[in-house]
Amino acid sequence: MKFLDSHVHMVSRTTDDYQRMASAGVAAIIEPSFWQGQPRTEPGTFKDYFNTLVGFERFRASQFGIKHYCTIGLNPKEANNEKLAEAVMELLPLYICKEGVVGIGEIGFDDQTRAEEKYLRLQAQLALEADLPIQIHTPHRDKRLGTIRTMDVLEDVGIDPAKVIIDHNNEETVKEVLDRGYWAAFTIYPHTKLGNERMVEILREYGAERIIVDSAADWGISDALAVPKTAALMKEQGITLERIEQVTYQNPLAAYGQSGQISEEDWSDTAGVDPAALFEGNTILRGGMDVATAMSQYRIE
Amino acid sequence: MRELLLDILDASAPGDACDWLRRRLGEHAAHFRRRPFYYDFSGVSRHFPKHAPVAATLEQLAALGEECPGFTVEGWDVFRLARVVLLEALGRQEKDTFLGTVAALLNTADLREQAAIYSAFPILPYSDDLVEAAVDGLRSNIVDVFDSIALGNPFPAAHFAAPAWNQMVLKALFINRPLHRIVGLDRRRNAALSEAVSYLAHERWSAGRTLPPEAWRNCIGFVDETIAADLGHLVDHGGPVDRQAAALVVASLPAEDAAPLRALLGPELAAAESGELTWDGLGRSLALDPGLNGSPVKP
Structure with missing residues (x-):
């Protein structure tokens, strides 16, 4: 089975992760722009970060036979540094219409401040102008109200909920998100947020329509294999393969496919490529390491 | 245009x-x-x-x-x-x-x-x-x-300028790119590049590795004792394409200066001198795979 992990921060991950993801069947990934743990102090570092997302990270992924896409945006945490935020807003138009940019994201609320709302609104307008989907980060603190407030702002701007993927949902938020017509994504973290087992329960209750599973793997404790692992658990628990494929592949493809920048044929010729076959001298894949056997246990045939 | x-x-x-x-x-x-x-x-x-x-x-x-x-x-x-x-x-x-x-x-x-x-x-x-x-x-x-x-x-x-040119050619060798597709490769040959190719070959050989045979194309016109010895090494220890590369370099030398090497390179040298064997043909025969990179183009 092929997977599309629609939320993973590969700039923080190693080549081991890429190898394992490729071996486990991850065909494509979407890397949202986010903060990097250490707050940035200069707009230029945002530019270089965006350049990495449309440049070197795309290349790095391709060496493992994985197609890399991204969403571009000003994250809510750093929206609170208004001087910086203004400069980043100036940069965004240069990136959002590039090839492989499948949305504006991740944007939304963190502390739910006035500045955060301002930049959520401005970026929602940008998405409207560029006709791009939006990837929403919902806050960790006061999540339920933050999620409702996010949807209120988006609807106020005139955004179609069908073009918005709301991420980091849990049992408390999913119902309203689905009822209002949004895509509901779930982040599977090993210790926090949502484990694989809770995800299985949510699927049983709500079905698979407009539900998406992602890893959101980043620089913290997280699991770049969360999507294939959750899929394996779902299979074990009797969820049909069709449903599993829907939430780990078809739904994110349909949601972000609205950008016109991602389609299945992009990876029909690369998925499942043996990374060892791509060895290219002085590049990422140094030395002739054996990768064929890695992590095939998570592959579903 | x-x-x-x-x-x-x-x-x-x-x-x-x-x-x-x-x-x-x-x-x-x-x-x-x-x-x-x-x-x-x-x-x-x-x-x-x-x-x-x-x-x-x-x-x-x-x-x-x-x-x-x-x-x-x-x-x-x-x-x-x-x-x-x-x-x-x-x-x-x-x-x-x-x-x-x-x-x-x-x-x-x-x-x-x-x-x-x-x-x-x-x-x-x-x-x-x-x-x-x-x-x-x-x-x-x-x-x-x-x-x-x-x-x-x-x-x-x-x-x-020559330093930037030489860096480009050497990097092309390092990342296994086809040298015959570099425009002006023959015109921009120079002594420093020829010497750098020889050093690189020695490094590789010490490590038990090989050098892409197209590298030697840069040495034409700059064959000194060191390069001549390198060609001897290629003939003795290289594969068939290395021998072809050596023959193409040797064919560029006055026959009287290269008698020992000529003696070792019978059929390859004849092919090089008849024009049947060329650098471009040799380069194409290597068919270096560009592999996957940032923007693969489907055939």
């Missing part, structure tokens, strides 16, 4: 995409503004098919080479061609606007955009001001970006 490129694009891409591009060219000619130009340059990806190779006739390729020697669109996709057409139009702006816009584009370019920008360099004005950007682009480890400058592009041979 523009009409020629647009003709080729017409034959390679859907009409509505080409119409869009012509409208935008008209707009930029009438009233150039940077921001819309950035959008159009990126926006090529929203109007043209993603994986469409450029279809140029032999006549068109010959005409391109006449207008700009060594310049070709072979192996390009329509994204690259459409962007090169936009850059050619940008080249008609005044110098500061042109250079500032090129720098800004490079500053925020994705992989395929970078490749398009470097591919356009041979047909852009103010070449001297672009050299540094091309040298910097070669520092990329992204194969497509490196290739867009080093292979099938006459800009480096025309404008690089």
Whole structure:
């Protein structure tokens, strides 16, 4: 089975992760722009970060036979540094219409401040102008109200909920998100947020329509294999393969496919490529390491 | 040049995409503004098919080479061609606007955009001001970006100083790129490069590794005792293609200077001297796989 992990921060991950993801069947990934743990102090570092997302990270992924896409945006945490935020807003138009940019994201609320709302609104307008989907980060603190407030702002701007993927949902938020017509994504973290087992329960209750599973793997404790692992658990628990494929592949493809920048044929010729076959001298894949056997246990045939 | 490129694009891409591009060219000619130009340059990806190779006739390729020697669109996709057409139009702006816009584009370019920008360099004005950007682009480890400058592009041979040229050729060897596709390779041979190739060979041999046989093409005209000894090593320890490379170098020497080597290279030397064996043929026979990189083009 092929997977599309629609939320993973590969700039923080190693080549081991890429190898394992490729071996486990991850065909494509979407890397949202986010903060990097250490707050940035200069707009230029945002530019270089965006350049990495449309440049070197795309290349790095391709060496493992994985197609890399991204969403571009000003994250809510750093929206609170208004001087910086203004400069980043100036940069965004240069990136959002590039090839492989499948949305504006991740944007939304963190502390739910006035500045955060301002930049959520401005970026929602940008998405409207560029006709791009939006990837929403919902806050960790006061999540339920933050999620409702996010949807209120988006609807106020005139955004179609069908073009918005709301991420980091849990049992408390999913119902309203689905009822209002949004895509509901779930982040599977090993210790926090949502484990694989809770995800299985949510699927049983709500079905698979407009539900998406992602890893959101980043620089913290997280699991770049969360999507294939959750899929394996779902299979074990009797969820049909069709449903599993829907939430780990078809739904994110349909949601972000609205950008016109991602389609299945992009990876029909690369998925499942043996990374060892791509060895290219002085590049990422140094030395002739054996990768064929890695992590095939998570592959579903 | 523009009409020629647009003709080729017409034959390679859907009409509505080409119409869009012509409208935008008209707009930029009438009233150039940077921001819309950035959008159009990126926006090529929203109007043209993603994986469409450029279809140029032999006549068109010959005409391109006449207008700009060594310049070709072979192996390009329509994204690259459409962007090169936009850059050619940008080249008609005044110098500061042109250079500032090129720098800004490079500053925020994705992989395929970078490749398009470097591919356009041979047909852009103010070449001297672009050299540094091309040298910097070669520092990329992204194969497509490196290739867009080093292979099938006459800009480096025309404008690089010897140190930058030598670095480019050596890096091409390091990352296993086909040297026969470097424009001006023979014309830009020099003693320092020949010596560097020899050093590199010794390094590789000490490590029990080999050097791509095309490397020795850079040593023609600079065969001293060291290189002659290297050729002897190739003959004794190399594979069939190494022997061919040695024969091609030996064939370039006066027969009386190379008697011992000539004696060791019977059939290969005959092929080299008859013209049956050439550097380009040898390079093509290696069929180096570009593998996957930033923007794979489907056949």
